[in-house]
Structure formats: structure tokens, C-alpha cells
Amino acid sequence: MKVLCFSDLHRDQDAARNLVHLAADADLVIGAGDFANQHKGLADTLDILSVIELPTVLVPGNGETLEELRDAVTGWKSAVVLHGNGQKIETAGVDVEMWGVGGGIPVTPFGDWSYDFDEDRAAEMLADCGVGGILVTHSPPIDTVDHDSSGRIRGSQSIRDCVERCSPKLVVCGHIHSDWGKQVRVGESLIINAGPRGTIIDVDV
Template structure:
């Protein structure tokens, strides 16, 4: 199964158009949050991305809420918005369990506009994540692809705990711009900080 992964478009319409083109090579599409800038401009990229007719999973970033993303994506018939839940996604290459949790985890230093959650709440939303599927989160697991421009790690302990417990085949995240495009492994799980240019990952169904 070929999975097109991306994150952090931040209203970049050119990047969205390139992702639509890239989707021709994929079976499944995953968008790991931050389509907007501080709650503004969701439609800028979603209206373009909605041309993708493949099964698509989206989670909110810290720049938009779950409700905002769900409402903005309501006309994108092949897309599902997840946040603290999951489902079996069926593709032409097979089916796979996906669990999604969005937002900034842990709470960011950005202030009231940022859609954030503390580690305790995040652990609750991750509690029912299935084994061996795909985990889609906006924030990275701690000490993976989460090094900011100063080298400080900014990821989530609760997300890492979930990865170690559930051993997903793939973890798709974003949030930390300085680690866009980087991939690491946590045990048998591949963790990808996707970034706006996108990347296609082969996943066993």
C-alpha cells in the first residue's frame, strides 16, 4: 500500500496542487494537520485537496480545531477527519486500521490561539489506538523527528508511549518544521515528519 503523507500546508496552495498530482501514485492519503494559519484560511488548501478522490485521513493541527477542519472538509467526500478516534480505511490495495489525534501536544508556548492538549488528555485520546495500524498525529513522539531549530526536543511523551505500546506500522506527524522530511524508527514503527512537500511511504497492508 502506497501512502501519501503530508503536513503543515499553512495555506500553501502551490504545495496543495503538487500533492494532488502526487496522489496519482498513492492508494491512501494522510494529512497530519495545520492546513490553516491561526484558524484562518482553511479553504485555501482544502478546496484544492478535495480533488483527491482516494481514501484520505486528516487530523487537525494546532492552527485549526477539529470542528473547523471537519466543517471545512465536509464537501470532500473521500476524506475522514479524525481526532481521538479511528476506523478501518479501505483502499484498492487493501484495508488498514488508522487512529488519529490532532492538536499541539504537549501544550505549545504559542498562546490562546493554539489548539493544544496536555499529555494526560492526549493519553486518553490515544488509549484505544489499535495494534499494528497507522497512527496519525500532528505532534511527533518525543525524541524522534521533533527537534526545533535550536535542537530542543518538542515532542509528546504520551504519543511515544502509544507508539511503543501499539507498534503501528507507520506514524505520520508534522508540527516541528525544522524536522520536516525526516524519518526515524521507534522499534518496528516508522515515524515520518511529513512536511508540506509530501512523501510516499510503502506500508504492508
């Protein structure tokens, strides 16, 4: 199964158009948050992406809330928004177990506008994640693809704990721009900080 992964569009319409083009070669599309800039401009990219008819799974970033994202994709019939919940997605003749948690985790230094959660709340939202599916988070697991421009790790311990407990086949995240495009493995789980250019990953389901 071919999965188109992306994150952090931040209103970049050219990047959104490129993703529509790339989706022609995919079976499933995953967007790991931050479609807007500080709650502004969600429609700038989502209206472009909404022509994608493949099953699409989205989580909010720290730049938009769950409610804002759900409202913005009302007319996008193939899109599903996850945040602290999961859903079985049928694509390429198989059922794929998905789980999603968005927002900045742990709480960011950006202030009140940022849609953030502490590690305890994140652990609660990840508690029912199943084994062996696909996990979509805006924030990366700690000490993976989460190194900022100074080299400091900025990821989430609770997300990493979930990865080690549930061994998802694929973890799609974003948030830390300096690690866009990077991939690592934690056990059997492939973790990608997707970035706005988009990457197609082959997943054996």
C-alpha cells in the first residue's frame, strides 16, 4: 500500500497543488497537521486538497484546533479528522487501523495561540491506540525526527511510549521543521517527519 505523507503546509498553496499531483500514485493520504498559520488561512490549502478522492486522514497541528479543522473539511468527503481516536480505513482492498493525536506535545513556548497538550493529556489520548496500525501525530516521538535547528530534541515522551507499546507499522508526524523529510525506526516502526513536499511510503499491511 502506498501512503502519501505530508505535514506543515502553513498555507503554502504551491505545496498543496504538488500533493494533489502526488496523490495520483497513492492509496492513502495522511496530513499530520499545521495547515494554517496561527489559526488563519485553513482554507488556503484545504480547498486545494479537497479534490483528492482517496481516503485521507488528517490531524490538527498546533496552528489550528480540532474544531477548526473539522469545520474546514466539511465538504471534503474522503477526509477523516482524528484526534484522540481511531478509525478503520478501507483502501487498496485492505482495512487499515488508524489512530491520530494532533496539537503541540509537549506544550510549546509559543503562547496562547498554540493548540498544545501536556504529556499526561497526550498519554490519555493515546491510551487506546491499537497494535500494528498507522499512527498519525503532529508532534514527533522524542529523540527521533525531532531535532530543532540547534540540535535540541523537541519531541514527545508519551508519543514515543505509545510507539514502543503498540509497534505501529508507520508513524507520520511533523512540527519540527528542521527535521522535515527525515526517517528513523523505533523497533519495527518507521517514523517520518513528513514536511510539506510530501513523501510516498510503501507500507506492508
